[in-house]
Amino acid sequence: MVVTIGFEGSANKIGIGIIRDGEVLSNPRRTYITPPGEGFQPSATARHHQAHVLDVLQEALDIAKITPDQIDAVCYTKGPGMGAPLVSVAVVARTVAQLWQKPIIGVNHCIGHIEMARLITGADDPTVLYVSGGNTQVIAYSERRYQIFGETIDMAIGNCFDRLARLLKLSNDPSPGYNIEQMAKRGQRLVRLPYVVKGMDVSFSGMLSFIEERLDKWLAGEYTPQDICFSLQETAFAMLVETTERAMALTGSQEVLISDR
Template structure:
């Protein structure tokens, strides 16, 4: 019997509903993004209103794309945490599960990224570099847990990119990180701003680098000494080198021959290139996906949820809330040896 899971993701500014079969086929994965004006971030209340306005349309799009009806869904999954925009998606998932009389599962957002990456790329047992707006971690599987070998000591890499984009008033459409990546490609590479480089063992820190740029970037651009492209290039080269170093250290510790990039920042081609070169030099292999599955989406929640459901797990309705504190290594991974 084929099982089908529906996943709801809306923990930040992306709202997605995905449908996945237990044979690994992604049947639908529509998504909409809340975009704010240049220089502005997104606030939880405004983001929740955006999700409220669009969720029924995205849900209908998912069912239509998959050519399914509610009776075909076996389990409803949602992002339990870490969730910056809390409650709303859990409320929708609870309502749908009760209306359709389906079991419900709360999914760890980070595990969703990892399981989606493994599904799409075919990576078997990789060291995982998880980089997004809210998270920066190097992870490896051991004894039924995804163990965190290194992480950010302050802000996440995606948050660092977003705040720098706001500092120089780049557009948030389609995303600040994407626009930084495109500008960096225009730089000649001759003008490089030396930035704070902070790697402590397997951990990294971005706050000093960001403070340096927030303080100096406007004057460097206004003086004509450096362009926006020069600063974007310098920023990317520095922070991606830090991430590559911490990942290589974890791979060496684990004896790993696979590295998987997941999270919204992981679709950056320069990051993929730098980590890929490191992997090649170690005789290892890089696995990465594109924006369809790197950026927050509903299918990743459905995929992790269906793995949990096949192990006999469900979430009691009384426990179907959201939390900002839900560590990757809190989840027991019953579906892997």
């Protein structure tokens, strides 16, 4: 049996997981949450990870009931992600690997998400819609590697949602996207927003700018914050569904795997 420990700290969440032959033994984490209306900055996020990483490491070992001598390899996120948080966690992973005398493996953040989702769901050969704070891509496995069939040409959908949450002063706890989703459930009116699909690629920045320019007028008139959240969510999701369906038709895939942050 192979036991690996993985360190992830590419954004505002620090997490450490232990896996034994595909079985998740532990996966504790801590999330850096900023006040409403504020995003998380790299330096402050890195300090958060530095403050919590050793506690999370001990918690991961305790929950898994694993000792360092039972671990076969140390893995860590090498990118993509925010530079300072990535470095702060990578330093700890390298130190642990040296102290425990274990091999260390750098993992691509995006592929890690996809493979983790495949492991949990049992998907065989899916078309992947990878959506997160920093990435929006339609991906499939072809010719012995992951190929990008479409992606955002400007900002990621997660970043778009985060920025709308800041405009509306929504809480970042547990996450801006979650709180937008809850608001959207109470939306009553669909606001017409720019729908931008260019071949297999999508664009969200124009939609966000469109909202920013009109938000005060809308909120003072006939639309509620719930309506705005509902409209952004429905429009953005429709764009992603269109490109994902097109990729499925191209690859002949019968499975869709949605992987987020």
